[in-house]
Amino acid sequence: MQKLKFLTLLASLLILNALPAQAETSLSGYASIIAGRVSNGNAYLADYPKAGIYDSDWSFSPDTSIGLQISTQFDNDLEFIIQAVSNGASDYDIDLDWAYVNYQINDEFSIQAGRKRLPLYYYSDFFDVGYAYYWIRPPSDSYTWQISNYNGFSLQYQPFLSSWDVMINLYAGREDSENNDLLSLLSNAPVDETWKNMLGVVTEISKDWFEFRATYMSSQLDRTVNGITTDKDVNQNFSGISINLYPLNFIILSELNQYKRADSDIHVDTQLFSLGYQIGKFTPHITYSEFKQNENISGGDEHHQTKSIGLKWDINKSTGLKVQFDDFEDKGIVIPVFGDSRTVSLGIDIVF
Amino acid sequence: MKTIITYLRSSNLFALLISVLASVLYPVTGSAQESGGVLVTSIESNVSKSSLINIRRIYLGLPPSTDSKINSPVLNVTDIATYNLFLKNVMYMTDKGYRRKLVKQIFRHGRRSIPEVNNTRELVNYLEQHRNDVSFMPADIAKNTQGIKVVQILW
Numbered sequence: 001m002q003k004l005k006f007l008t009l010l011a012s013l014l015i016l017n018a019l020p021a022q023a024e025t026s027l028s029g030y031a032s033i034i035a036g037r038v039s040n041g042n043a044y045l046a047d048y049p050k051a052g053i054y055d056s057d058w059s060f061s062p063d064t065s066i067g068l069q070i071s072t073q074f075d076n077d078l079e080f081i082i083q084a085v086s087n088g089a090s091d092y093d094i095d096l097d098w099a100y101v102n103y104q105i106n107d108e109f110s111i112q113a114g115r116k117r118l119p120l121y122y123y124s125d126f127f128d129v130g131y132a133y134y135w136i137r138p139p140s141d142s143y144t145w146q147i148s149n150y151n152g153f154s155l156q157y158q159p160f161l162s163s164w165d166v167m168i169n170l171y172a173g174r175e176d177s178e179n180n181d182l183l184s185l186l187s188n189a190p191v192d193e194t195w196k197n198m199l200g201v202v203t204e205i206s207k208d209w210f211e212f213r214a215t216y217m218s219s220q221l222d223r224t225v226n227g228i229t230t231d232k233d234v235n236q237n238f239s240g241i242s243i244n245l246y247p248l249n250f251i252i253l254s255e256l257n258q259y260k261r262a263d264s265d266i267h268v269d270t271q272l273f274s275l276g277y278q279i280g281k282f283t284p285h286i287t288y289s290e291f292k293q294n295e296n297i298s299g300g301d302e303h304h305q306t307k308s309i310g311l312k313w314d315i316n317k318s319t320g321l322k323v324q325f326d327d328f329e330d331k332g333i334v335i336p337v338f339g340d341s342r343t344v345s346l347g348i349d350i351v352f
Numbered sequence: 353m354k355t356i357i358t359y360l361r362s363s364n365l366f367a368l369l370i371s372v373l374a375s376v377l378y379p380v381t382g383s384a385q386e387s388g389g390v391l392v393t394s395i396e397s398n399v400s401k402s403s404l405i406n407i408r409r410i411y412l413g414l415p416p417s418t419d420s421k422i423n424s425p426v427l428n429v430t431d432i433a434t435y436n437l438f439l440k441n442v443m444y445m446t447d448k449g450y451r452r453k454l455v456k457q458i459f460r461h462g463r464r465s466i467p468e469v470n471n472t473r474e475l476v477n478y479l480e481q482h483r484n485d486v487s488f489m490p491a492d493i494a495k496n497t498q499g500i501k502v503v504q505i506l507w
Contacts, residue, residue, distance in 0.1 A: 012494035026464035026465055027465075028458050028459070028464075029466045030459065058440075069458070069459065069462065071462055071463075071464055073415075073464075076416070076418050077415070077418075079415070081462035081463075083462070098462060100462075102462065104415050107406070107409065107417055125459070125460040125461075126455075126456065126459040126460050129455070131455065132452075132455045132456060132459060156461075158414070160405050160408060160409065162444075165412075177393055206442060206453075207444065207445075208445040208446055208449035209446075209449065246448070246449065246452075278448070280404075310497040317451065351455060351458075351459075
């Protein structure tokens with residue numbers, strides 16, 4: 001049944017792609033077909049938000065995803081954008097990552113209303129678009145959130161200053177996640193999670209070889225475990241910066257994030273550093289990433305890090321082949337995440 | 353050392369060295385460099401001159417300003433030298449930077465993807481079928497190509 005749903009979506013994408021282009025409608029899409037297995041250890045949590053886990057058998061599920069994006073322009077200022085995604089980690093169910101209306105107020109300001117990806121991390125908006133980065137997936141130690149979307153409003157300011165591009169995004173909204181994939185897995189019980197009164201800002205400044213991004217979000221959290229309310233109106237905030245450099249053939253990526261939930265005595269720092277070097281169509285790369293929770297009175301001590309090495313081969317402008325090796329070290333004692341592991345994964349990414 | 357620097361500064365050799373260095377750093381050849389690049393559209397189009405910022409915006413998938421009457425842009429990759437000059441002079445980017453940014457614009461901000469053509473005849477046919485779409489090409493080729501008109505000089 002799951003394979004049938006996946007094949008149905010794949011066939012729909014191919015048929016839609018073959019239709020003649022309509023002036024008002026733009027169709028884009030992506031697919032990542034990834035296989036992997038743990039070569040040493042029991043399991044590896046590769047995709048936190050969707051709880052995609054590799055074990056010692058080869059599997060396509062944890063990282064495989066396919067998405068279709070349709071933008072329909074009603075007039076020059078009003079646009080409806082929808083993105084449907086099917087992920088192997090979610091049993092190939094079809095989810096709506098985006099469904100929002102964009103109104104272009106003028107050349108620099110636009111406002112959006114509806115459902116969007118929650119732009120916490122640098123790669124949050126296009127986490128599933130594997131072609132847009134050289135890893136198999138963004139480093140999992142850094143990308144550990146249980147909430148990936150929100151319903152609400154955003155206001156974007158996007159001026160062009162000489163050779164510099166600037167983008168400021170203010171957003172507000174909430175998300176209710178029933179039987180949340182990640183929390184239910186880690187708690188071994190059904191967990192419902194709500195993030196409400198979300199208020200955030202993302203600022204990006206970039207030019208050809210340089211990108212800087214700063215992000216901040218505050219919200220309140222409600223959580224129910226097995227039908228029992230464990231958290232209510234708990235304040236939390238997230239902040240982070242990313243600096244990416246592309247001098248000559250080098251690619252230098254970095255991201256530092258911090259998450260605080262003061263009332264629960266939770267304080268988490270994540271970081272990633274990555275270096276790639278483009279040699280023609282090949283980009284070998286190495287990465288270090290870490291998740292560290294300050295030990296608190298209830299013993300929370302989640303702490304893990306990953307060293308990765310990989311290679312991306314850009315076959316053409318829309319297709320890339322990748323292979324990656326991840327060495328995961330789990331230092332948590334009270335809160336371990338499946339223990340140490342070594343994982344190999346490989347696959348193909350396509351955009352169209 | 354001081355003598356060498358003085359000699360270099362006082363001679364044409366210094367200018368020559370700068371020229372060689374510039375040509376290595378920016379290896380651009382061909383028609384577009386000699387004749388400049390222009391924005392073109394169908395001869396039937398009513399597209400009017402636009403700011404370079406607007407051209408840059410639409411080539412990142414953003415909606416065009418209404419006063420320009422532009423519908424959509426088309427990437428002309430017939431001649432890689434012209435394409436690179438367009439990126440350098442209008443987009444302030446290299447090909448790698450542009451492709452990276454374009455993918456993010458499409459899948460991060462829901463922007464429209466930009467069609468590509470790889471020969472002049474295909475471009476003319478495309479512009480004829482999409483009346484208010486625009487593209488770029490070397491000025492001398494635009495001058496000798498039927499079915500299109502020059503909207504403005506880009507570089």
